[in-house]
Amino acid sequence: MQRSIHYVLMSLGVAILFSGCGDFIEPFPEGTLAPGTIQAVRPWTGDPVETGEEVPVETGEEVPVETGEESTRDTDGDGVPDSEDNCPNKTNPPQYDGDADGIGDVCDPDWDQDNVHNAFDNCPLKHNPDQADENGDGIGDLCEPPDEVPIVGGADKIHEGNFTVRTLEDVAYVNTLQELTGMLDFELVDGITEVEFDSLESLGAGMEITTCCGVPGNLDVKEIVFSKLEHVDGKVDVLIAGLETFSMPALKKIDGLLGVQLSLDLTELDLPLLEEVGGKAIISNLAIDALNLPSLEKAESLRIQSLEKVEVIEFPALKEVGHLLVLFNENLDALLMPVLDDLGGLRVEGNPSISSLSISGITTMPKGLWVVYNDTLPKLEFKDLKHVTNGVHLSFNENLGQIELPALETIVGNLEVQGQMWGPYPSLEELYLPALENVTGFIQVSHMLWMQSLQMPSLVEVGGHISLFSVPEIFVFKFDSLETIGGRLDMSMRVTEIEFPSLEEIGDDLDVDGGFLSELVSLQFPSLATIGGDLHVVKNPDITQFAAEALSFIGGDVIFTSNWAFAECLVEGLVKQVEQSDGVDGVLSSSENNEDCVCSSPPGALFAMCF
Numbered sequence: 001m002q003r004s005i006h007y008v009l010m011s012l013g014v015a016i017l018f019s020g021c022g023d024f025i026e027p028f029p030e031g032t033l034a035p036g037t038i039q040a041v042r043p044w045t046g047d048p049v050e051t052g053e054e055v056p057v058e059t060g061e062e063v064p065v066e067t068g069e070e071s072t073r074d075t076d077g078d079g080v081p082d083s084e085d086n087c088p089n090k091t092n093p094p095q096y097d098g099d100a101d102g103i104g105d106v107c108d109p110d111w112d113q114d115n116v117h118n119a120f121d122n123c124p125l126k127h128n129p130d131q132a133d134e135n136g137d138g139i140g141d142l143c144e145p146p147d148e149v150p151i152v153g154g155a156d157k158i159h160e161g162n163f164t165v166r167t168l169e170d171v172a173y174v175n176t177l178q179e180l181t182g183m184l185d186f187e188l189v190d191g192i193t194e195v196e197f198d199s200l201e202s203l204g205a206g207m208e209i210t211t212c213c214g215v216p217g218n219l220d221v222k223e224i225v226f227s228k229l230e231h232v233d234g235k236v237d238v239l240i241a242g243l244e245t246f247s248m249p250a251l252k253k254i255d256g257l258l259g260v261q262l263s264l265d266l267t268e269l270d271l272p273l274l275e276e277v278g279g280k281a282i283i284s285n286l287a288i289d290a291l292n293l294p295s296l297e298k299a300e301s302l303r304i305q306s307l308e309k310v311e312v313i314e315f316p317a318l319k320e321v322g323h324l325l326v327l328f329n330e331n332l333d334a335l336l337m338p339v340l341d342d343l344g345g346l347r348v349e350g351n352p353s354i355s356s357l358s359i360s361g362i363t364t365m366p367k368g369l370w371v372v373y374n375d376t377l378p379k380l381e382f383k384d385l386k387h388v389t390n391g392v393h394l395s396f397n398e399n400l401g402q403i404e405l406p407a408l409e410t411i412v413g414n415l416e417v418q419g420q421m422w423g424p425y426p427s428l429e430e431l432y433l434p435a436l437e438n439v440t441g442f443i444q445v446s447h448m449l450w451m452q453s454l455q456m457p458s459l460v461e462v463g464g465h466i467s468l469f470s471v472p473e474i475f476v477f478k479f480d481s482l483e484t485i486g487g488r489l490d491m492s493m494r495v496t497e498i499e500f501p502s503l504e505e506i507g508d509d510l511d512v513d514g515g516f517l518s519e520l521v522s523l524q525f526p527s528l529a530t531i532g533g534d535l536h537v538v539k540n541p542d543i544t545q546f547a548a549e550a551l552s553f554i555g556g557d558v559i560f561t562s563n564w565a566f567a568e569c570l571v572e573g574l575v576k577q578v579e580q581s582d583g584v585d586g587v588l589s590s591s592e593n594n595e596d597c598v599c600s601s602p603p604g605a606l607f608a609m610c611f
Helices: 168-174 568-579
Strands: 163-165 184-186 195-199 204-212 223-225 235-239 245-247 258-263 269-270 276-284 299-304 312-314 324-327 334-336 346-349 357-359 369-372 379-382 386-390 392-395 403-406 410-412 415-417 428-434 445-446 450-454 466-471 473-478 488-495 497-499 510-511 523-526 533-539 546-547 558-561 586-590
Touching: 163 168, 168 195, 403 428, 450 466, 558 568
Parallel strands: 163 184, 184 204, 195 223, 204 235, 223 245, 235 258, 245 269, 258 276, 276 299, 299 324, 312 334, 324 346, 346 369, 357 379, 369 392, 379 403, 386 410, 392 415, 415 445, 428 450, 445 466, 450 473, 466 488, 488 510, 497 523, 510 533, 523 546, 533 558, 558 586
Antiparallel strands: none
């Protein structure tokens, strides 16, 4: 069967010739072509190149060029500055560059980098500098489908190797098969709007349905259906503009990647029987109203992103997923996974309408827990979670009022609970982690308007620092069992009393900075023996008591400043107490404290009493 593909290159004002080896020949000198004409050319065949007649072309109005700064000029108006645009004279917002040569696909004259212009390349998407075409049909051998259908195994029709679908004849050929052992590629020509494969049951290496490299093909197809395909031993990768329906009603298993993304017109994604995805599942940037994967039980990872119309994501059968990412879904209200019992990690980010997030039955998360930038989320609940690796990050959720992690025991990594740094600060009602014993990284709680309660009563060790700042008011504050802080302890809170009854060692600085707004009166560390860095107690106008009777070593400076009710002589007493043991390695700086008080303290202790 003879097939041919004809490509036409037209370029205003310039004609380009190519040698038989595919080498570029210099453009005609300026002035040799009349303005507003096209000079038609063809590949060199050994004879002198015959030029066609000049064809008049309407040139239209000239495109104005911005005269602003070079760094912000955008000649083609695609939102990408010329300095960064890989095709500055043609609109191409996605900046696709299939061969990664720095030239955008819509401007690239050689998509496969074989030194043969796309217009004359007999296989423009596959590197074939020799342009081999054994049967002379105009299609390069690398792109040539087989002339005969290999039949293997009696009634079972099997195609050995890869196959590329371009025409309706190719579709008809695939519909004679039950199995294709290689990859199924799509390079559909214009004019094909619907494709249905009604016999194929198995794919050996998967399929790629993509719009690539500026090729006009694939743009007309609206519907692709695989009515009997049950198993794909490879990937299913769908990335095609214009596609409205993608249906695989019989598919049960994909061994590799499932990618359905950037198909901005896709309104129907039909995978009702799909049970398992062996690789990553990526579903993003679609126009679907609902995500319908009712049978999915297992996936290596699952990424749901930028589904602007979807309000509820529900996986009624999902039991196991290595990593779940739910990102930037503008109207998403709820995420429902009622039978999930194995979740490697979770990231819920940038979903401004989500109103609930509650997961039970999960005890470990080796890939971390991230819930960030979800503006309306009022409550976060993980009732059974005990161990998390790669940290717990619960930040920038503007209306988050409750965090419930009652069983959490260990965090390998950091614990971050932050409000909006640029405001308005949220009011977190309670951060109560009754079972938490160990955090290998740091703890940061910051940028809250107020907190009813901050309690970690079982916490024994923190490997990094603890930073508690920009929390104007806390009513209940308890770290009763904490013994060791590997880094510094920073505190800037509006609370009247701070006590760490069991704390013995701070690896770096102890910094209590009230910013002149603190109502702190009493600061007590009855078991503290070592401060590895500086001791800073500054700008606490109401503090009168600093109790650290076991303190024997301060690795840096001692700075007490602007504590207006605090007795100056207590600072001197503290330094003397420490010097009787290992001493103070830094210097003493004390100013703007109360010099008129009379100090009294029991023998062997530093209980601040000021009269």
